[in-house]
Amino acid sequence: MHKFVLFSLVLISLASCTKTNKDKYYPASSSNFQYQGRIKKLNDSTITLIGSASNIHFAVEGDSCQLFFSGVNQSDYVSLELNSKYIGRFNIKNSPIQIGLKDSLNDIKIYKATEASTGDIFFNGVKAEKISKAISKPRKKIEFIGNSITCGMGADMDSIDCGSENWFDQHNSYLAYGPRIARILDVDFELSCVSGMGMYRNWNDEDQPVMPDVYDFKNLSDDGERRTKPEHSPDIISVALGTNDLSKGDGIKERSEFNHKKFERNYIKFLNHLHKIYPQAKFTLLTSPMVDPESKEGKELLESLRSIKSKLNDELTIEIFEFKLMQPEGCAYHPSSQDHKILAQQLVPFFKNILSSKS
16 A cells, blocks of 8 residues: 555544534635635635645644545545645545644645646635644745646556556645645745647647647636736746647657747747736746657757747847656656656756845
8 A cells, every 4th residue: 555545544544533513614715814816716715725735734633634625536546735844635535634734823725737628627615623824925936837747647557557547646745846846945826737739739730729729728728707807926937838839749740840930920929928926026938858859859949949039039038947857657658756856856957046046
């Protein structure tokens, strides 16, 4: 049996043995909950977690608490952090999720582990002796825009092996490189990512909506509700797209050669659009750890990013980061949790330098 499963059973056992006669139910609409990321407030005191790693933050007193969720499908997951320590990923079909607590005051964060395209997760509320607003401070923020790598697809095999029933069973956005970087640098973050998506074409199609088409919609689909500007604007916007534009797809469906002109044109238009929304933000353009930098595709990607930077250098602050080639050990040729740790280690000095720069 996996260590994760054993630990989860211990947590549930602790919670089930505690007294609950003093517990009170706090609906998701309670002012004690703080939310970040792509979310939607519903009229029935329910908060919809839409985007990858959209999250809930609060403090709780008592010896246990119960977390109540529901979803479009019951095979979705949340990742939990207790007192700044990761305690695991949980399937919402086991709602309410029960957590045993040892400290008198506890800090809890709940993250949507899966992405927008897998379906919404509805947070209904918490049952506990007492909850309150968690202590927080003003922090800088990084928004990570990307594809399945940024979403943490295929990263977590602790409880479910690769090749399971659902393609997102190994999703864990909490363990992806972006959130890891944010935790190390003590900054806020947001993920805007869709598996298989590119800048001008996707993994296996040439004519479906791409990231510039869907970014402005809450659910990262071109048929949803338009998103309003978040209260906390990013200081850095990191864009990691190109892997799918360069991909050969499934090898069965006809695929044209990579068109660097279309790629650059869409990229420039997208960056200008983001700049209008967040005029103070700096931009980072990332290559792909899945594309050999010495290959034809790798050289084309880097040359395109350099061309984009040169054309926008007078208007936007742009830096380029070049990944080292990685042989991923996660599912479906994606980075594992350990691989994401390596990617984050590569990127931390890069982002730290930009955050400290005054220009």
